[in-house]
Amino acid sequence: MSAAETNEAATETKSKVSDFELAQGSAAGDREAFEQLYHRHFRRVYALCLRMTTNPSTAEDLTQEVFIHLFNKIGSFRGDSAFTTWLHRMTVNHVLMYFRKSSTRSELLTKEGETPVQIVRGTENQDKMPIVDRIALEKAISELPPGYRSVFILHDVEGYEHEEIGRMLGCSTGTSKSQLHKARLKLRDLIRRQAAQN
Secondary structure (H helix, E strand, O other), X not given: OOHHXXXXXXXXXXXXXXXXXXXXXXXXXXXXXXXXXXXXXXXXXXXXXXXXXXXXXXXXXXHHHHXXXXXXXXXXXXXXXXXXXXXXXXXXXHHHHHHHHOOOHHHHOOOOOOOOOOOOXXXXXXXXXXXXXXXXXXHHHHOOOHHHHHHHHHHHHOXXXXXXXXXXXXXXXXXXXXXXXXXXXXXXXXXXHHHHHO
């Protein structure tokens, strides 16, 4: 077997190793196992950070912080849930902690043109929302207060139920529903104002 074939076989074997096995290896000090987890899940973590913050450079910083936190906490993963679920919760909690620590609201806003175009659930059909373009929608989402924005993203973008959101954010189901309702009203108002300015 040639060196290239050996490398290919090793790569294939690695890809078959489960996240749980890699997590166990990482906890035991196997740096290669942790690197494998990083490469498998980096994009997913970054995409979630970006959706929650709407700021690419902040999302990059938070993604790195999440993986540093993961490196320190990997031993606490017991495999009770899927690794992706566990990592998702860790990421959401880390971003929410960032929002809480953020001293000024302006840090959470982005400069126009910095955010990529994303589709929020319910806006896929552009014919049904002729006056709202997606960049305007992203801008409006970035201007929501952090609490409203967190619930809106978790429910309308990520698809979580209010009970799950309540557990993640440490609030009641009623509070989650109320925050979502207020977020949607505020979003409509922000979008109307933007449309009026154009």
